[in-house]
Amino acid sequence: MKTDSEFCLIDETSHRVTVRFEGQELNLREGENLAAELLAMGVAPFRRTPVSGAPRNPFCMMGACFDCLVEIDGATRQACMVEVTENMEITMPSVNENSDA
Numbered sequence: 322m323k324t325d326s327e328f329c330l331i332d333e334t335s336h337r338v339t340v341r342f343e344g345q346e347l348n349l350r351e352g353e354n355l356a357a358e359l360l361a362m363g364v365a366p367f368r369r370t371p372v373s374g375a376p377r378n379p380f381c382m383m384g385a386c387f388d389c390l391v392e393i394d395g396a397t398r399q400a401c402m403v404e405v406t407e408n409m410e411i412t413m414p415s416v417n418e419n420s421d422a
């Protein structure tokens with residue numbers, strides 16, 4: 322099974338800040354797109370579907386598909402619509418057990 326990310330960073334000179342995804346510390350480029358930075362770090366999946374638990378990762382990168390949903394400091398957000406800031410606490414969204422979506 323392939324584990325290395327196929328995404329790479331073009332600009333390696335930007336200032337990096339520490340964030341946590343599911344408790345794992347990551348050093349991401351401040352001000353860059355959060356979904357792109359997480360993909361470049363090999364983070365997968367971003368979330369799981371409520372019914373089957375199927376893994377989901379960013380697909381459209383423009384706010385249309387919602388496959389990039391994460392919780393940032395307790396609020397559910399689209400990672401592709403958020404810029405990286407220092408000390409973000411990022412987790413997979415909690416699954417609503419009453420949801421049929």
Ligand code: FES
Pocket residue numbers: 356378379380381382383384385386387388389390399400401402
């Ligand atoms: S990747 Fe589709 S909404 Fe974020």
